[in-house]
Amino acid sequence: MKKFILVSVSIVLVSCDGGLSSLFPKLLMSTSSLSAKVGTSVNIEWIGENISNCNASGAWSGNKNLSGSENIIIEKAGSNQFSISCQDLSGNAFQESLTIIGEEIFSGRVIDGYIRGATVYIDQNNNLELDEEEEYTTTDNEGLFELTYKQGILISQGGIDLITGNHVDDLALTLPLYEYNKFFTITPLTSLQIHLNSPSNLNLALGIDKNIDLSELDPEAMKNVDQVYAYIYEKGNQVAILAMGMHAFMSEENPDQKMTHDAFYAIAKVLENELINNQTVVNLESPQFIENVIDYFAEDQFNKNPNMSIDKFALSNMKQVISSFIPMIELKSDDYATSAIFDFSTSTFLSDLRDLNRGINTAQILDAYSNPALYLSSNKNIGINALDSNTDLDFTNLLSFTDVSGESIIDESSSSDSKVFEPSYSLNSNDETQPIQLTNLRNEGDLIYSDIMIDPSIYGYESLSSFEIRVKSGQGLTLNEDSIMIDQLGYSMSNLTANNQLKSVWVSPLTKNSLEQGKIGELIFSVNNLNGIKNELILETNLVGGTNGDFESEESGLIENRFILSTSYSSVN
Numbered sequence: 001m002k003k004f005i006l007v008s009v010s011i012v013l014v015s016c017d018g019g020l021s022s023l024f025p026k027l028l029m030s031t032s033s034l035s036a037k038v039g040t041s042v043n044i045e046w047i048g049e050n051i052s053n054c055n056a057s058g059a060w061s062g063n064k065n066l067s068g069s070e071n072i073i074i075e076k077a078g079s080n081q082f083s084i085s086c087q088d089l090s091g092n093a094f095q096e097s098l099t100i101i102g103e104e105i106f107s108g109r110v111i112d113g114y115i116r117g118a119t120v121y122i123d124q125n126n127n128l129e130l131d132e133e134e135e136y137t138t139t140d141n142e143g144l145f146e147l148t149y150k151q152g153i154l155i156s157q158g159g160i161d162l163i164t165g166n167h168v169d170d171l172a173l174t175l176p177l178y179e180y181n182k183f184f185t186i187t188p189l190t191s192l193q194i195h196l197n198s199p200s201n202l203n204l205a206l207g208i209d210k211n212i213d214l215s216e217l218d219p220e221a222m223k224n225v226d227q228v229y230a231y232i233y234e235k236g237n238q239v240a241i242l243a244m245g246m247h248a249f250m251s252e253e254n255p256d257q258k259m260t261h262d263a264f265y266a267i268a269k270v271l272e273n274e275l276i277n278n279q280t281v282v283n284l285e286s287p288q289f290i291e292n293v294i295d296y297f298a299e300d301q302f303n304k305n306p307n308m309s310i311d312k313f314a315l316s317n318m319k320q321v322i323s324s325f326i327p328m329i330e331l332k333s334d335d336y337a338t339s340a341i342f343d344f345s346t347s348t349f350l351s352d353l354r355d356l357n358r359g360i361n362t363a364q365i366l367d368a369y370s371n372p373a374l375y376l377s378s379n380k381n382i383g384i385n386a387l388d389s390n391t392d393l394d395f396t397n398l399l400s401f402t403d404v405s406g407e408s409i410i411d412e413s414s415s416s417d418s419k420v421f422e423p424s425y426s427l428n429s430n431d432e433t434q435p436i437q438l439t440n441l442r443n444e445g446d447l448i449y450s451d452i453m454i455d456p457s458i459y460g461y462e463s464l465s466s467f468e469i470r471v472k473s474g475q476g477l478t479l480n481e482d483s484i485m486i487d488q489l490g491y492s493m494s495n496l497t498a499n500n501q502l503k504s505v506w507v508s509p510l511t512k513n514s515l516e517q518g519k520i521g522e523l524i525f526s527v528n529n530l531n532g533i534k535n536e537l538i539l540e541t542n543l544v545g546g547t548n549g550d551f552e553s554e555e556s557g558l559i560e561n562r563f564i565l566s567t568s569y570s571s572v573n
Helices: 190-195 200-206 227-250 261-278 287-304 312-328 335-345 348-358 362-368 372-380
Strands: 003-006 011-014 020-023 026-031 035-037 041-049 051-058 062-064 068-073 078-088 093-103 105-110 119-123 136-138 144-148 152-157 172-177 183-186 420-429 436-444 447-454 463-473 484-486 491-497 501-507 518-527 536-546 554-572
Touching: 026 078, 026 093, 041 051, 041 078, 119 144, 136 144, 152 183, 172 183, 172 190, 172 261, 183 190, 190 227, 190 261, 200 261, 227 261, 227 287, 227 312, 227 335, 227 348, 261 287, 287 312, 312 348, 312 362, 312 372, 335 348, 335 372, 348 362, 420 436, 436 536, 436 554, 447 463, 463 518, 484 491, 484 501
Parallel strands: 035 093, 105 183
Antiparallel strands: 003 026, 011 020, 026 041, 041 068, 051 062, 051 078, 078 093, 105 144, 119 136, 119 152, 152 172, 420 554, 436 447, 447 518, 463 501, 463 536, 484 518, 491 501, 536 554
């Protein structure tokens, strides 16, 4: 089935006798598939009316007939945009486009130590869950995997740490896929990127050279090669244990947590805030930083679940325990000692935090973490001297928590010449045969605009005399009284109802069937939160129509169409 993508707007002309007539410059583009493997072909068809001087741009080129069909070979992975620029009968230029995603196999590795048996998939609708239509795979005994490339968020869930043999069932690691690459690594540090104003801020905040691409680096393999990689290895593991620790503590209070996603979100937000506010590299081992992260995390959990109760004394105890233990997580001179730390981190440490929340053995746990080295030494039967700091590693000259005020820090209110990643959106309909569709998404500032397209012929009508649209949205999207803008001549009204629901009614000024296929207006909405929220729009429509020009009409009854907002990213300078 062809997937119809774009329909142009109409021009209304006033005739000499004062009557109204309409000439519709139309351009309908369709494709046999919105995705294809690289090297294979797809068919692109276009049909134009009342247009002239058409030229192709983007992933194809040349002059184009007003209507035509071509088989096009998809030459690259990722987004391939096909555009046609034409003129209407008045000489005004307009352009229509469609995007085909080139698919190609890529490989990758899940690293927090290597993790085997992890479920890996590309989240294409930003709900941070594996949906039925999303392809997935499982990491092998070395943490490796292969998937077909699509734009979205690469996610790893659960698995078993290869070194310790401990299960990390609640650990979710992410990597935003901006552009195709043959190999990616998913690590605790890349898991912070989707929550930052700019992914480049991560390197700045941690004092990592901007030329080091964390999405390609294997810190496990490189940790003994150079001090820089040892530092990245250390920071990644500290971030992971901080996230897992907060999640473990809060798991009983808020069982709706999506694994460690919320914890990484809190770490990322505090990390970036401190970078912007202090203009310096952030010290992850600082008790103040850890306290700020825990406070942010707790507040975020409470906002998501207001009925949750958090004991302030238990929360204070968590801060004390985590702050004392995080500095222990480092690359030791003895590999066995390094392994022992991560074994303890992913077992005893998490269990202790759960007990703190329950109020079990609180005094004993606090006493044990007053000297975490002694506690770990006893627990893992390892000499305490082996847990001393590695004198071969000295990160002082590497970063010294240096001033970064002269660097290009990206925040929400500033612009920069440095490379940043900007989101773009698409709406995926569950039924593309419905008479009302949303197309041509574009974001302008904080708002997202979508054309509302109508085709009454799909329901057996030549034209319409009236219609009603009801729009409902999920928690991640916001509508207001002006969200539906009808640009057809007639009588219209809209009113906001409860729980993010909007209704709009349009009636022909002549009460006869006169509204034909085309754009009827725009839907405007904003995105509140992409962190774990399913961003869904539901359109319920009721059409009244029949033979063009007749006063007699039939009513369709309520028709439902669901759209999921997906997000992709592109780099800009």
